[in-house]
Amino acid sequence: MGVGFYLLTNxxxxxxxxxxxxxxxxxxFILMPTFIYHRWKDRKVADYMLTDEAFKRMKAYNESKxxxxx
Numbered sequence: 075m076g077v078g079f080y081l082l083t084n085x086x087x088x089x090x091x092x093x094x095x096x097x098x099x100x101x102x103f104i105l106m107p108t109f110i111y112h113r114w115k116d117r118k119v120a121d122y123m124l125t126d127e128a129f130k131r132m133k134a135y136n137e138s139k140x141x142x143x144x
Contacts, residue, residue, distance in 0.1 A: 078092070078094035
């Protein structure tokens with residue numbers, strides 16, 4: 075991306091735009107999926123789904139909290 079901005083200001087503007095576009099596209103299509111996979115590879119998706127068991131745990135948690143008097 076840095077090379078693209080350099081070319082944009084000091085050289086061929088069309089080539090600069092191409093370099094910037096390729097670096098943004100590469101970041102979006104290569105680096106971002108790699109980052110997402112790395113962060114989610116050891117997690118269980120079931121922990122983030124709304125199932126009957128999750129609703130029961132939420133209900134039990136809310137009932138165990140003391141209520142505030144207003």
